[in-house]
Amino acid sequence: MVDGTETFILAQARAGNRDAFRTLVDRHSRAVFRVAYRVTGNEQDAEDVVQETFLKAYAELPRFEARSGLGTWLHRIAANCAIDLLRKRPRKTISHDDQDAAPLVQRLASPEAGPERQAQGRELRARVQTAMADLTPLERAAFTLRHLEQQPIDAIAEALGQNPAATRHSIFRAVAKMRRALKPLMRT
Amino acid sequence: MAHSTEEQLVAYALDDVEAGTRAAVEAHVEACAQCRMSLEEIRATLDHAAALEIPERGDDYGAQVWTSIESRLSESRSSEGSHPSTSARLPVRLMPWLAAAAAVVLVIGAYWLGRHNTGTSGAPQAPLTAQVPSSPPRGTDAIRERVVLAALGEHLDRTERTLVELVNSQPGGRVDISAERAWARDLLEANRLYRQAAGGATTPALSQVLEDLEPVLLEIANSPSRLTSDEFETLRDRIEARSLVFKVRVTGADVRARQRALMRRGESQS
Ligand SMILES: [Zn+2]
Numbered sequence: 001m002v003d004g005t006e007t008f009i010l011a012q013a014r015a016g017n018r019d020a021f022r023t024l025v026d027r028h029s030r031a032v033f034r035v036a037y038r039v040t041g042n043e044q045d046a047e048d049v050v051q052e053t054f055l056k057a058y059a060e061l062p063r064f065e066a067r068s069g070l071g072t073w074l075h076r077i078a079a080n081c082a083i084d085l086l087r088k089r090p091r092k093t094i095s096h097d098d099q100d101a102a103p104l105v106q107r108l109a110s111p112e113a114g115p116e117r118q119a120q121g122r123e124l125r126a127r128v129q130t131a132m133a134d135l136t137p138l139e140r141a142a143f144t145l146r147h148l149e150q151q152p153i154d155a156i157a158e159a160l161g162q163n164p165a166a167t168r169h170s171i172f173r174a175v176a177k178m179r180r181a182l183k184p185l186m187r188t
Numbered sequence: 189m190a191h192s193t194e195e196q197l198v199a200y201a202l203d204d205v206e207a208g209t210r211a212a213v214e215a216h217v218e219a220c221a222q223c224r225m226s227l228e229e230i231r232a233t234l235d236h237a238a239a240l241e242i243p244e245r246g247d248d249y250g251a252q253v254w255t256s257i258e259s260r261l262s263e264s265r266s267s268e269g270s271h272p273s274t275s276a277r278l279p280v281r282l283m284p285w286l287a288a289a290a291a292v293v294l295v296i297g298a299y300w301l302g303r304h305n306t307g308t309s310g311a312p313q314a315p316l317t318a319q320v321p322s323s324p325p326r327g328t329d330a331i332r333e334r335v336v337l338a339a340l341g342e343h344l345d346r347t348e349r350t351l352v353e354l355v356n357s358q359p360g361g362r363v364d365i366s367a368e369r370a371w372a373r374d375l376l377e378a379n380r381l382y383r384q385a386a387g388g389a390t391t392p393a394l395s396q397v398l399e400d401l402e403p404v405l406l407e408i409a410n411s412p413s414r415l416t417s418d419e420f421e422t423l424r425d426r427i428e429a430r431s432l433v434f435k436v437r438v439t440g441a442d443v444r445a446r447q448r449a450l451m452r453r454g455e456s457q458s
Contacts, residue, residue: 007410008406008407008410011406011409011410012403012406015376015377015380015402015406016380016383016384017402017403017406018258018261021261022254022258025250025253025254025257026250026251026254027250028250029245029249029250029252029253030245030249030250033242033245033249034242037242037243038240038242043243050253051253051256051257054253054257055257055260055261058257058261124236125239125240125241128236128237128239128240129240132237132240143237146202146204147202147234147237147238148237148238153204168199168204171198171202171204172194172195172198172199175198175201175202175230175233175234176194176198178233178236178237179229179230179233182232182233182236183229186229186232
């Protein structure tokens with residue numbers, strides 16, 4: 001939410017006040033990192049994206065229209081920076097490793113939560129990460145902004161330079177791919 | 189009955205369907221075990237994705253980010269687009285006399301450097317030197333100095349008038365500061381231009397005044413057009429606490445004195 005203080009700080013930052021911009025960096029860095037991490041899938045890339053996002057935001061700030069909150073705007077920039085970064089590099093190949101999947105699910109379903117189960121939880125998370133890594137940058141970005149940031153489709157489409165139908169389809173593909181990747185782990 | 193498509197189910201789970209589709213999906217899922225299971229899988233997938241662990245960043249993360257970007261900030265704002273001048277981004281509304289201010293930005297750096305760096309060898313280079321095309325011939329130099337001083341004097345005069353009007357407004361019920369606010373908005377842009385220009389140069393007094401002015405102009409520019417008397421008094425106190433009117437007046441007088449000295453020098457040379 002944009003409160004009165006933030007409006008004031010924002011106006012100062014737009015007018016070129018660096019201390020004001022620094023305050024915005026302070027306030028938003030962690031949230032921007034989370035978006036960056038979700039789209040890039042690793043810490044080092046996410047760090048690069050965070051820096052890139054704020055440099056870009058500083059340059060674009062005079063053109064920022066407060067239609068959406070500053071956070072929302074920053075997260076869209078971050079998603080775009082992440083896409084750019086991922087597109088610049090050759091696609092990583094990720095090895096799939098389906099062994100033990102089914103037994104794991106059965107054990108996950110059991111009620112006790114001992115160390116063994118925690119280890120299984122880690123494996124499940126690793127699989128989610130792998131599934132995310134298999135998405136295209138655009139799919140990851142669209143999915144992140146929609147499902148995890150709750151942004152409206154039209155706004156995401158505009159931010160990513162797509163039409164809304166294409167954005168819907170990117171999001172659908174992201175979910176469908178992850179569903180297939182996680183299916184072996186799901187209790188049915 | 190036809191099954192729901194995976195696309196419909198995903199859109200439904202993400203709450204991206206219109207009311208009609210929603211009702212249809214709900215009715216079908218209610219009746220069809222297979223689609224119900226699909227929807228559950230989709231929801232579980234979404235939950236797992238949301239639960240993805242993200243490395244924590246500490247409270248000082250913002251400070252770390254700032255440290256890593258600070259030195260690159262100025263290039264980030266000035267290198268955008270192909271226009272070297274800030275005037276390219278200024279709102280049209282402000283153009284007539286701000287254009288003059290922007291033009292001054294290009295020569296002001298040369299002016300302050302030329303005037304003040306000659307005697308102070310240890311003075312740091314102003315970042316604006318890069319923007320100054322080439323060192324102009326003597327006669328042009330003098331004209332430029334006069335342009336700069338005239339524009340600065342004008343800027344300080346306007347600012348002083350705005351502040352004086354504001355400080356002298358009578359608080360009684362609500363105070364209408366819409367006129368001052370409009371002035372402050374315009375002055376703010378100009379002030380920023382002059383600050384950039386004078387920023388790295390060696391005129392502490394002038395730089396300081398321009399710097400002190402900025403937050404106050406901002407506050408006026410962003411105030412509601414009608415203030416309660418409490419709000420107004422807070423604003424006035426802030427202006428008075430910094431002795432801004434006085435500083436602006438003194439600096440303005442200094443600028444005009446330099447302007448006169450320059451004109452005398454020009455007359456004696458010709
Ligand atoms: Zn069905």
